[in-house]
Amino acid sequence: MRTLLRLAKFRQRLSELGADGAIVTSRENVAYLTGFSGSAATLVIAPGRAYLVTDGRYEIRAREVAKGYRVTLGKSLADVVNELPGRPRLAYEPTHLTDSRLSELQAGVRRAELRPESRVLEEIRAVKDPDEIALIERAAAIADEAWAALQPSIVPGVTEVELSNQLEAAMKARGASGVGFDSIVASGPNSAIPHHETGDRRIREGDFITFDFGALYKGYRSDMTRTVFIGEPTEKHREVYNAVYRAQVDSAAMIAPGVSGEDVANKAREIIKEAGYDKYFTHGLGHGVGRDVHELPGVGRGTIFEPGHVVTVEPGIYLEGWGGVRIEDTVFVTRSGSRPLTTSPKPAWPSPPGTVDG
Amino acid sequence: MNYVRRLKALRARMAGLAVQAAVVARRDAIRYLCGFAGSFGDLVLTEEQAWLVTDGRYATAAKNRTVGVTPVIGGQGLELVPGALRELGAGSRVAYDSDAVTVARLHEWEAALPGTELVPAPGLVDPIMAVKDDDEIRAMAEACRITDRVWEEIQGEIIPGATEVRLAQRLAELQLEHGAEAHGFAIVASGPNSAYPHHVPTSRAVEAGDFVKVDFGCVYDGYNSDLTRTVVVGEATERQREVYETVYRAQIAGCAAVHSGATGEEVDRAARSVIEEAGFGEQFNHGLGHGLGIAKHPPHVRPGYVLAAGNAITIEPGIYIEGLGGVRIEDLGIVTETGFRSLSHAPKPPKLCQPGEWQ
Numbered sequence: 024m025r026t027l028l029r030l031a032k033f034r035q036r037l038s039e040l041g042a043d044g045a046i047v048t049s050r051e052n053v054a055y056l057t058g059f060s061g062s063a064a065t066l067v068i069a070p071g072r073a074y075l076v077t078d079g080r081y082e083i084r085a086r087e088v089a090k091g092y093r094v095t096l097g098k099s100l101a102d103v104v105n106e107l108p109g110r111p112r113l114a115y116e117p118t119h120l121t122d123s124r125l126s127e128l129q130a131g132v133r134r135a136e137l138r139p140e141s142r143v144l145e146e147i148r149a150v151k152d153p154d155e156i157a158l159i160e161r162a163a164a165i166a167d168e169a170w171a172a173l174q175p176s177i178v179p180g181v182t183e184v185e186l187s188n189q190l191e192a193a194m195k196a197r198g199a200s201g202v203g204f205d206s207i208v209a210s211g212p213n214s215a216i217p218h219h220e221t222g223d224r225r226i227r228e229g230d231f232i233t234f235d236f237g238a239l240y241k242g243y244r245s246d247m248t249r250t251v252f253i254g255e256p257t258e259k260h261r262e263v264y265n266a267v268y269r270a271q272v273d274s275a276a277m278i279a280p281g282v283s284g285e286d287v288a289n290k291a292r293e294i295i296k297e298a299g300y301d302k303y304f305t306h307g308l309g310h311g312v313g314r315d316v317h318e319l320p321g322v323g324r325g326t327i328f329e330p331g332h333v334v335t336v337e338p339g340i341y342l343e344g345w346g347g348v349r350i351e352d353t354v355f356v357t358r359s360g361s362r363p364l365t366t367s368p369k370p371a372w373p374s375p376p377g378t379v380d381g
Numbered sequence: 382m383n384y385v386r387r388l389k390a391l392r393a394r395m396a397g398l399a400v401q402a403a404v405v406a407r408r409d410a411i412r413y414l415c416g417f418a419g420s421f422g423d424l425v426l427t428e429e430q431a432w433l434v435t436d437g438r439y440a441t442a443a444k445n446r447t448v449g450v451t452p453v454i455g456g457q458g459l460e461l462v463p464g465a466l467r468e469l470g471a472g473s474r475v476a477y478d479s480d481a482v483t484v485a486r487l488h489e490w491e492a493a494l495p496g497t498e499l500v501p502a503p504g505l506v507d508p509i510m511a512v513k514d515d516d517e518i519r520a521m522a523e524a525c526r527i528t529d530r531v532w533e534e535i536q537g538e539i540i541p542g543a544t545e546v547r548l549a550q551r552l553a554e555l556q557l558e559h560g561a562e563a564h565g566f567a568i569v570a571s572g573p574n575s576a577y578p579h580h581v582p583t584s585r586a587v588e589a590g591d592f593v594k595v596d597f598g599c600v601y602d603g604y605n606s607d608l609t610r611t612v613v614v615g616e617a618t619e620r621q622r623e624v625y626e627t628v629y630r631a632q633i634a635g636c637a638a639v640h641s642g643a644t645g646e647e648v649d650r651a652a653r654s655v656i657e658e659a660g661f662g663e664q665f666n667h668g669l670g671h672g673l674g675i676a677k678h679p680p681h682v683r684p685g686y687v688l689a690a691g692n693a694i695t696i697e698p699g700i701y702i703e704g705l706g707g708v709r710i711e712d713l714g715i716v717t718e719t720g721f722r723s724l725s726h727a728p729k730p731p732k733l734c735q736p737g738e739w740q
Contacts, residue, residue, distance in 0.1 A: 080666070
């Protein structure tokens with residue numbers, strides 16, 4: 024069972040930090056360790072035993088999936104902690120546990136010592152195991168298929184919201200349990216806003232249209248962006264688009280075990296700088312993706328890639344009032360290099376919807 | 382929506398807590414207080430000022446889709462609350478809704494604001510949100526109307542061979558077609574899967590003899606609907622009928638026990654005792670209902686809560702038998718002085734029916 028291997032890794036890390044166990048409240052971290060993804064569950068990890076504390080709505084499911092855990096119903100967290108022998112030192116997750124719950128716990132816990140430890144599971148989750156890679160790969164394939172199916176609908180007159188609804192329905196029709204995040208469809212001047220809120224604007228001739236979207240499949244997410252052009256591009260459209268394209272392709276090609284995230288990010292930025300648009304690439308190059316759409320590692324300073332990392336590579340250029348371009352793939356770091364999990368066609372020059380050859 | 386009244390009510394609550402300012406971090410509470418529906422932002426309120434601090438992604442929405450607040454835009458992902466409190470001269474005591482603020486955020490605020498007493502106020506906005514005004518009830522009634530209609534329309538599709546995922550997707554599509562701004566969750570649980578109260582739809586295809594339990598809702602003007610119905614495909618067994626009729630009687634008894642002043646415990650007991658007397662007490666293993674509006678919030682139909690006129694609550698008993706399947710029946714309605722005014726009007730047959738059979 025992968026989940027038990029993950030738990031063993033977590034326990035080892037806790038002991039390195041001088042903790043005897045932990046209280047895990049983040050829903051994604053609970054699901055990662057147990058396979059159980061209900062909306063109300065907390066883990067109490069102690070030496071030799073692990074509890075999944077939930078309520079009756081999830082009883083059967085929790086017992087089925089959370090192998091190795093004692094499923095505990097109708098007890099408060101403090102009660103469960105108080106059953107542990109001795110005076111265990113338990114780490115909690117300060118970036119997930121709310122102040123109210125901590126206060127309740129502190130009021131109810133008799134002997135255990137509670138201490139904050141940030142990002143312990145997040146760091147473990149940065150390196151995916153083969154089961155996780157398979158699910159992200161499926162989420163990526165669903166997004167690719169939905170993108171291909173959407174192409175004929177990207178025509179003048181249709182609104183951003185209509186396109187985003189169609190894209191999301193196409194992902195669900197192909198087995199997605201949801202969307203990886205709120206899809207961004209940004210057309211014309213809106214494409215200059217990196218996190219545009221998809222709206223009622225209608226597509227027109229002369230528009231760049233940026234689609235940033237992903238699928239959710241069995242708890243795992245994909246993340247990809249493609250930018251298409253409607254009509255006849257000007258020289259400036261060609262220049263901006265191709266700079267982003269080269270930055271994306273060349274930086275993604277560098278990713279391999281041992282390579283620094285900073286070097287990869289610098290590569291993308293250099294290419295955009297040479298084209299004269301450095302000031303207009305206003306965000307980081309990429310981020311980890313998995314159970315969360317933004318997770319570790321970041322593609323930048325402090326990251327040395329390892330096999331099992333999954334990151335996005337997504338340079339962009341945004342010119343206010345004029346428009347913008349972003350191109351993004353989800354990339355998996357293998358033992359010997361890396362490969363994109365999103366594999367939709369990626370033309371080198373501004374192209375109309377449906378263009379398949381590079 | 383009467384946002385002015387809501388901010389006024391929160392300021393009255395601030396006075397009661399003897400604080401000069403309040404920080405609201407919960408998404409549904411922020412939307413309730415000023416209309417803002419973005420995924421990042423906090424509301425910082427003093428006696429005179431109301432600042433909505435968010436980032437550039439939501440600059441336009443913060444300006445155009447809010448009422449009564451001043452948008453303050455910062456960098457993406459930055460912590461903006463301490464700076465806002467300082468600039469507003471927020472005073473020495475500041476309340477915050479501690480059930481939406483993580484320990485890490487609180488520590489950051491404490492470090493940045495020496496000399497300010499941060500007062501935890503769990504459920505800061507809950508008592509205000511709990512009593513729905515006419516605009517809110519209209520929005521919820523419309524959300525329920527859409528959901529009711531979609532339940533009737535989907536009947537013809539609940540047939541052997543239809544998969545849970547496909548039905549869930551159809552529910553979502555139909556609700557959007559009928560004017561919902563978003564579809565909510567959808568639990569479609571067939572056959573043995575219906576024994577899971579919170580089942581996630583799978584590719585299992587409906588078979589003859591299955592219970593099909595459908596729990597779904599949509600969002601209209603920010604407000605949620607929530608409806609559960611259970612049907613049988615093909616011939617029902619005696620046991621299936623018995624389970625269904627017990628849940629039906631419990632649901633009616635629960636609704637009948639609702640009125641302003643009733644405790645969550647009393648209402649729960651009214652429904653639960655019906656199920657216990659039929660011998661299924663162990664198989665009803667969740668709460669009877671919950672408060673709802675922009676999101677789930679108190680009062681819930683559980684011990685420790687007292688219902689008041691204007692509360693919006695669900696009544697949703699169920700019986701779940703591993704291997705056989707389960708039944709739940711749920712309506713959403715408004716607590717009145719004398720009873721429960723259901724906003725759900727989807728047919729609720731007293732006997733177990735096949736899809737569409739009651740029409």
